[in-house]
Amino acid sequence: MVSREDANRILKIALQNGGNFADIFVERKRNVSISLEAGKIERVNSGLDVGAGIRVISGDSTSFAHTNDVTLKGLEALADIVSKAAKGHNGQKDIPVIDRPANWRPDFKKKPGSVPTEAKVALVEKMDKAARSADPRIKQVAVGYGDVEQDVLIANSDGVYVEDQRVRTRMVINAVAQEGDAIQTGFDSLGGLQGFEIFDTANVEETARNAAKRAVALLSAKPAPAGRMPVVMAGEAGGTMVHEACGHGLEADLVQKKLSVYGGKVGEKVASELITVIDDATIPGKYGSLAYDDEGTPGEKSVLIEKGVLKSYMYDKLTAIKEKRESNGNGRRQSYQDRPIPRMTNTYIASGESDPEEIIRDTKSGLLVKKMGGGQVNTTNGDFVFDVAEGYLIEDGQVGALVRGATLTGNGPKVLQIVDRVGNDLGFAIGTCGKDGQGAPVSDAQPTIRIPEMVVGGILDED
Amino acid sequence: MAFDLLKLGDDTVSRALKLGASAAESFLVSDRELSIEVANQEVETMKVAESAGLGMRVFKDGRMGFAYTADLSKTGLDFVAAQAMENAKRSAVDEHNVLPEPVGNYTSLDLFDPEIDKTPVETKISLAKEIERQARQYDKRVTITERCAYQDSTYRVAIVNSHGISEEYKGAYCGAYSFLVAEENDEQQTGFGMQYRLKYNQLNPKEVGHEGAEKAVRMLGAKEISTQRATVVLDPYVATNFLGVIAPALSAESVQKGKSLFAGKVGQAVGARLLTIIDDGAMKGGVISAPMDGEGVPAGKTVLIDKGDLQGFLHNTYTAAKDGVASTGNGTRGSFKGTPEIGTTNFYIAPGETPRDKLLAEIDKGLYITEVMGMHTANPISGDFSVGASGLWIENGKFTHPVRGVAIAGNVMDLLKSIDCIGSDMTFFVGKGSPTVRIARMTISGA
Numbered sequence: 038m039v040s041r042e043d044a045n046r047i048l049k050i051a052l053q054n055g056g057n058f059a060d061i062f063v064e065r066k067r068n069v070s071i072s073l074e075a076g077k078i079e080r081v082n083s084g085l086d087v088g089a090g091i092r093v094i095s096g097d098s099t100s101f102a103h104t105n106d107v108t109l110k111g112l113e114a115l116a117d118i119v120s121k122a123a124k125g126h127n128g129q130k131d132i133p134v135i136d137r138p139a140n141w142r143p144d145f146k147k148k149p150g151s152v153p154t155e156a157k158v159a160l161v162e163k164m165d166k167a168a169r170s171a172d173p174r175i176k177q178v179a180v181g182y183g184d185v186e187q188d189v190l191i192a193n194s195d196g197v198y199v200e201d202q203r204v205r206t207r208m209v210i211n212a213v214a215q216e217g218d219a220i221q222t223g224f225d226s227l228g229g230l231q232g233f234e235i236f237d238t239a240n241v242e243e244t245a246r247n248a249a250k251r252a253v254a255l256l257s258a259k260p261a262p263a264g265r266m267p268v269v270m271a272g273e274a275g276g277t278m279v280h281e282a283c284g285h286g287l288e289a290d291l292v293q294k295k296l297s298v299y300g301g302k303v304g305e306k307v308a309s310e311l312i313t314v315i316d317d318a319t320i321p322g323k324y325g326s327l328a329y330d331d332e333g334t335p336g337e338k339s340v341l342i343e344k345g346v347l348k349s350y351m352y353d354k355l356t357a358i359k360e361k362r363e364s365n366g367n368g369r370r371q372s373y374q375d376r377p378i379p380r381m382t383n384t385y386i387a388s389g390e391s392d393p394e395e396i397i398r399d400t401k402s403g404l405l406v407k408k409m410g411g412g413q414v415n416t417t418n419g420d421f422v423f424d425v426a427e428g429y430l431i432e433d434g435q436v437g438a439l440v441r442g443a444t445l446t447g448n449g450p451k452v453l454q455i456v457d458r459v460g461n462d463l464g465f466a467i468g469t470c471g472k473d474g475q476g477a478p479v480s481d482a483q484p485t486i487r488i489p490e491m492v493v494g495g496i497l498d499e500d
Numbered sequence: 501m502a503f504d505l506l507k508l509g510d511d512t513v514s515r516a517l518k519l520g521a522s523a524a525e526s527f528l529v530s531d532r533e534l535s536i537e538v539a540n541q542e543v544e545t546m547k548v549a550e551s552a553g554l555g556m557r558v559f560k561d562g563r564m565g566f567a568y569t570a571d572l573s574k575t576g577l578d579f580v581a582a583q584a585m586e587n588a589k590r591s592a593v594d595e596h597n598v599l600p601e602p603v604g605n606y607t608s609l610d611l612f613d614p615e616i617d618k619t620p621v622e623t624k625i626s627l628a629k630e631i632e633r634q635a636r637q638y639d640k641r642v643t644i645t646e647r648c649a650y651q652d653s654t655y656r657v658a659i660v661n662s663h664g665i666s667e668e669y670k671g672a673y674c675g676a677y678s679f680l681v682a683e684e685n686d687e688q689q690t691g692f693g694m695q696y697r698l699k700y701n702q703l704n705p706k707e708v709g710h711e712g713a714e715k716a717v718r719m720l721g722a723k724e725i726s727t728q729r730a731t732v733v734l735d736p737y738v739a740t741n742f743l744g745v746i747a748p749a750l751s752a753e754s755v756q757k758g759k760s761l762f763a764g765k766v767g768q769a770v771g772a773r774l775l776t777i778i779d780d781g782a783m784k785g786g787v788i789s790a791p792m793d794g795e796g797v798p799a800g801k802t803v804l805i806d807k808g809d810l811q812g813f814l815h816n817t818y819t820a821a822k823d824g825v826a827s828t829g830n831g832t833r834g835s836f837k838g839t840p841e842i843g844t845t846n847f848y849i850a851p852g853e854t855p856r857d858k859l860l861a862e863i864d865k866g867l868y869i870t871e872v873m874g875m876h877t878a879n880p881i882s883g884d885f886s887v888g889a890s891g892l893w894i895e896n897g898k899f900t901h902p903v904r905g906v907a908i909a910g911n912v913m914d915l916l917k918s919i920d921c922i923g924s925d926m927t928f929f930v931g932k933g934s935p936t937v938r939i940a941r942m943t944i945s946g947a
Contacts, residue, residue: 075757079592080564081565081588084569105550261886264727265946376547444887
């Protein structure tokens, strides 16, 4: 897209009035989305995004600009705009040459761009059919397909020059069940840093049936109980809890701004000894995986918490510069229109040793979370919530009635300290994580774990 | 970038017609954006951005196709019409896939304040710094600035369709906000203040700073409470969060697809008598007001719930054609990257007559909720919600102590019916507004 020589010339323009660091991010992205509802293909959308962002860091200050004009002339003009806000440390010497190989490279076997739209439409229709035939009470089904092919060029004044391609494919399904006045919905999704080959192994019909069954089951579910109780989260439930309870709090920008309860605690015990938390961008095919982050740093496997002891935060370039250390490849941006910030990739609690079934058997009463929904955290005080998409009462070690409408709320550090069982299973779920108005594809996972007490937001029977 | 939007629109529409489209529409946006984030009286991030793009809908044999491009060079324009035509081949035939016809006149709105463009960047930086200074002055326990910021945007929007609509309008808005942390005895609490306005001189950095500071400081010393049923008061921001859950159920599309709790209830009481909910795309002073929606249909005022009774739904051209009614001008677009889908514009709960102080003074025991967490997990189809909450405990009409770590759950339909008082105060947060709203009784899950 832009040669190394041209990139270097543009970076020098960006640094002409000062600044310690400059980078350029050029992006060309094609995407396709298909949506079906009411049994009809409603939308077939395609998009072409082209643009570039240039950033200059001067001390604690960042100047950033972006444009759609990616001609050399356009990029030079953009560099000139950015340079106006830069200051101090005048004059960049020659830009060195750094080649940092990636720790792994994805292998996209079937680029979605080369797959005919009919094949994508056929998959969408297949999921619709599978969900509808799962139960007569399924009255409405919405299916969404999306693929993205993003080509990026990243160059910076440290000498990094990286070209990378990211291909992501995903499917989501929302099934609506109705019986009398009651309406309930069930959701499921699958996706990865993969091309169309993801469907060689993924069973889209099973994903569709899962969503449908969840919606139907909820029709007869009781409202969730209210108050404090033991909670078991199944390994298949996804990883929203770890994402919210500690993931965000371990992002270095929040830590440095003193906006995280985990700030200043490296080396300290912040969780139960049973808890090891890892962020790993190098797992092939996962939704949050990356060969290089959006600053050209190779994606890594980082141990964040090891046996309860805080080991590291997640850094991007800016936060790494502030601590005079290296970024660990967590600098991500939604597009050329956004500046990079520290983000998670694939975040999980490592498997433990307990038998998941035994964990439930050993729980006298409480709530079993079989599927998590979305969540949110206030990193400053550590309070977090997450939605229970599928939850059951546990009574005398047995899985009891399905309940609906529960949210679990807790305090990250407190919850992780009291975890008393960690299972030997592990299940990933995909999501789009939102931070500072930027969405990033991530995946999260955790084994079956038990938390002796959490607040369940349910409903009290009227007295 | 001085693109001639109408000409680009014309060119692409003609191109699509040449490729065999029976009808075509181009939607174009060009904007310039500035944002300045300050912490500790230093500019932490300054962002200057320009962008432009075109989204194109084409129709052929009752099928619709869409494509967009952010590349307005020949490459992008070649791509967009051809790709939209290609996509149309794969979508379902639907006779209601139509474009609006041109109308005479649009409401003239004062959307462009030249001061936003003219004011030098240095002055805007000072404004952002002033927010932080005011916040720190308000209370010395306000010690950390997540960010204090100034932001503005100047934009042009154009819509051209093959039925003869060819319109362009421009506008600008500016905003100021504060995200702050107060600290005391090893405890940290956050607060925010926010103002978005059409006119530069309507921004008040002192108010934005004080609001964020007050909200952070008053949460210090927050305690958990036990599980109980009590009166709950939603502050305007929290109430607008609930409006976000109700909005999809008021869309005609949800009704047509059997996904709305309001379906079949027009003329019936769906909320307390006190409750009136309005959407007004051409509201005077509204930051997202515009003469037209994303399809070129004039924006206007739609009363959705009047004194508790459901009046109707929001329509775009497609749902209106399906129901044989007129579009309400709610075919909204997040950007040129998407098709016009039904969305709210300036969407609000009409103010009541009770001053906020009186609304609170009448409460024996209750929770004034100032923050909810996880509202995006509420289910707009079933109406079920369960969210984390924090706020201030009320006893005998007075705030006694801050509360955190509780959850509230229920169904929005029940919530609308349990409203027993609506305040006379009114606050807008960009496109959503509400006064303070009191709910007679609901479950608060705690320890």
